[in-house]
Amino acid sequence: MTQSMTTAKPLLIGGEWRTTDQTLTAHNPATGEILGEVCTGDAAEIDAAVRAARAAFPGWRAAGEAERKQALRRLHRVLAERRDEIADLISRENGKPVMEALSADVLVSLDSLAYYIKHGTRELAPERLKLQQRLLIGHRADVVYEPAGVIGIIAPWNVPLAIPLSQVAAALIVGNTVVLKPSEWTPLIGHAIAQLCAAAELPPGVVNVVAGAGATGAALASHPGTQRIVFTGSVATGKKVAVACAQRLCPCVLELGGVGAAIVRADADPQLAARGVVWSRFVNNGQVCVATQRVYVNQRIAQPFVVAVAQETRKLRRHTEHQRGYDVGPLINPAATERVKSQIADAVANGATVLVGGSCGNGQAGTAIEPTVLTNVSPQMTVMRDETFGPLLAIMPVADDAEAIDQANSLPLGLAMSVWTHDVDAGAVLARQLESGMVWINDGPVYYADPTIPWGGVKESGFGRTHGRWGLHALADVKVIARSRPGPRIWWFPYTPLVQRLLDVGIALLHEAGPRAKLRGMLRALLR
């Protein structure tokens, strides 16, 4: 971070634009070009933002469905109007092709907003319970979903608009207010979200945006004024967030990393599966939490599949000077490049073959690695164990489905996996055996685009869900409202021998096994 220049984009706190002395510089990862500066906040700004969100909460909660939906409609309209400008910014600051900025970020954000506007409150409608306790005949219990309060959202850079904005939309429709900490690698897009909220005339303090680095996120995760933390990022940081939340018993949703596995069954069309797997790996230049990294292909079709993957990968057009007209953008930063390089080096040192790519030239840091495919890999290699988050695909032949399932389940992570097969129903049966939050049959990360589908992982890939009814419920408090007409109850004081006997008779009647035992139990209770 550097000292602020006057042009640095301000933070949004309590409906006001606030400048600070510290700034982040935003770069185009492909060219290194400086795109702008954004003011950053530390614990003081996070505290101010949480206080502003807390102050705005009663009004926003009381505003009711209609007003909240109206506000989200305005946000939807503003984003739809500015979509070209926003997609262009995403492409320049994150490096992804404009096509991916439009599809994975802008469209997903618009669809999420539309979904929450149309269905959000219905998903949170009160539920009347069918009571099972016979003693409560005549009583009624309803579950209602209350807004939790202030939601802290900590976002990554790889889907820098749709991840935070869809989470903000979910929080708002429930009736919560928000403090958002965008990634330090995409601060301009974080600022664009703040601008969208301001343009949509959300009431002051309902959404607050504080740019910053890890310490800013840590301040948010540990702030006692937040009632939920929704964190999307790496497993390592997710564990720190979980600890911070545990210390104050604040529930959190953790959307963490994965080492996505694809199982290509013997009955799959090798050409088609290859095209799908190549997209599932190299979309967003591999910088996708649910990307396919490990492929377990049945040995009967391994040869044509590998040939087809090589052909499809060679066709990918890498980033050039022109923003439009490429399939694969740059990596976000030099550390990402080093991670991919080291996995390639580890694999090669342990006997892997570089089938395609592998070049680690001296070009711009972001563009130095070609889309790379490895064969002759083994489970011990880092590429088969650790998240690459870059353009590296490893293919391993397996004897049968059982071996593929064993390999796929062998890691402590379980975010997303895919099955490629002609027999879709058999694929669905196989899917039940995979330890993964999501399993896709004959496709890849496209399911992120549907706002009704719960999103999240198992094992160390995190817990809780965003999206759909599950995502909304994660941001609400479950409250039971039980009611009964006024009147005395037999279970109130004083306890009498008669009531105790009746209770015992009832237990015998309901819970002894078989008519004889019931009769015996009831007699025993009556004669006691």
Ligand code: NDP
């Ligand atoms: P990081 O974990 O590095 O960062 C995520 C966010 O946390 C950033 O805003 C970061 O700030 C912030 N942060 C850093 N340190 C702390 C801390 N101690 N306390 C609180 N917040 C902190 O992840 P990346 O941004 O690099 O994103 C890539 C990772 O995210 C991959 O592992 C990927 O799999 C995962 N991911 C998971 C998704 C899912 O839905 N499951 C979706 C997308 C990505 P800063 O950027 O300033 O460091």
